[in-house]
Amino acid sequence: MGIPELLVPAGNLEKLKIALTYGADAVYVGTSLFGLRKYAPNFTLSELRHGIEFAHQRTKRVYIVLNSFAHTHTMDTLPRMIDALADLNPDAFIISDRGVFELARARCSVPLHVSTQASVTNAAGCAYWKSAGAKRVILAREVSINACKAILEQVPVELEVFIHGAMCASYSGKCVISNYTAARDSNRGGCVQSCRHRFGVHTSSIPRSEAHIMNAQDLMGVHHIQAMLSAGIHSVKIEGRMKSNLYVAQVSRLYRQAIDRILQDPEAPCDDLENELATVSNRTFSDGFLDRPQTACNTQFTQYSKSLNFLGTVQALDATYAYVHLKQPFTTDTPMQWITPTGTHEAAINTMTNAANTPLRVADLKPNCLIKVERTPTIVPYSILTQPVS
Ligand code: SF4
The missing domain is CATH 3.20.20.70 (Aldolase class I)
Incomplete structure (x- = not known):
């Protein structure tokens, strides 16, 4: 190999x-x-x-x-x-x-x-x-x-x-559904994921119903x-x-x-x-097509499934602090974790401030704000802050 x-x-x-x-x-x-x-x-x-x-x-x-x-x-x-x-x-x-x-x-x-x-x-x-x-x-x-x-x-x-x-x-991603439904060309970067919608199937042998029949x-x-x-x-x-x-x-x-x-x-x-x-x-x-000639659709729903929420990314570190760009605010009722290149580590965030050292409360957090948290040995550049989906 x-x-x-x-x-x-x-x-x-x-x-x-x-x-x-x-x-x-x-x-x-x-x-x-x-x-x-x-x-x-x-x-x-x-x-x-x-x-x-x-x-x-x-x-x-x-x-x-x-x-x-x-x-x-x-x-x-x-x-x-x-x-x-x-x-x-x-x-x-x-x-x-x-x-x-x-x-x-x-x-x-x-x-x-x-x-x-x-x-x-x-x-x-x-x-x-x-x-x-x-x-x-x-x-x-x-x-x-x-x-x-x-x-x-x-x-x-x-x-x-x-x-x-x-x-x-579609075959190898070549598809024009978005061209017809949204005037955006899938083959020039414009796919709007029309296939993820619910479609009705009405034939003499199939009872009237709707399902996500193309949601691979x-x-x-x-x-x-x-x-x-x-x-x-x-x-x-x-x-x-x-x-x-x-x-x-x-x-x-x-x-x-x-x-x-x-x-x-x-x-x-x-x-x-x-x-x-x-x-x-x-x-x-x-398994896609890796070991079989056909693959499967999830006909029941088109939402993403996940069990971790992405809260933010460490953008910089100094001797004392990690600077985290928040993707979404968090609450403190569920424990948080740092994902790093070596694995998953518990994240205990006791105090946070903004870049000007003004203390922040959970209620102050907004998407895309920068927060400073105490640096711990597990936090490295590009550590990702996560929280289980509650
Ligand atoms: S994701 Fe859906 S809409 Fe987009 S190219 Fe593929 S089949 Fe077409």
Whole structure:
């Protein structure tokens, strides 16, 4: 078994640092222009430069997502965009559009990864993209681990495969429901998750009813890591550039632990890690297509399930205090925890002040405020403050 890359989404610069601090080997990031997460905060060029330097100082990698399907008017600005991004020295561009791929290949030497949106599902497709200059192919999500193995037996190519995160009722994410229902193009970053709604099913054989018939469950492949490593998959990828700091921290830490554990002992159980993964927001889990030809929907509800609330992130530390950017206020009737790269630790917050040292009470807390709390040995940069959902 080789050592696979753990690839984690980073929706902004803070999440990039969290992912790499908590165990990711590489992150993928977007710009608002050509990535498929138009409504994620995304990165400015200077943030990207900073993030790539941060990663390279730690011998880690940053891949830039350019996986929209480019329409004619965007092709005018694309060459300048590619040149500017290539100057930042990223470790790859992730591309699905054949025209964008050719443009990038002609203009720079940045390695090119073929996006899952390109729907590559077989060895002939991989051989084609390899001969076209691709360093890596990110397979369609509908490909099983056994099929990955069969592809690698025929074509020596780097394969990247999704192991965790949201699944989608369309094939490889190619869908135009949002174009029709909200005038937003799913294939250019505008998906409004129309498939998560309740739909009526009315036929002569099905009684009048409504259900979330396209609400795909999330993928959790932690118990397939051994099979993925044995198959020779180069990179295991987590979905979720719109997800919270807590999600990024937990999936990075827990999949890092899972991979390291399986490399030590291929038979080692990972049930404890599965349980912890289920504490962060999810639509309930399935194995996706990793070991079967079809997967499951959660037809009953479309809310996220979670057992931990994300309260805030440590943004800075000095000798005495931790400075926490609050995502949401908290009450003190439920115990809190710090999540750090080494695990979960009890958080006892006795006193808090604002940055000007004015004491704060729980009632004073507002989303996005900065609070100072007493530093303890367990608190490190990017520690995440959480509280069980009551
Ligand atoms: S609407 Fe649903 S099925 Fe369509 S792209 Fe968005 S998540 Fe996928």
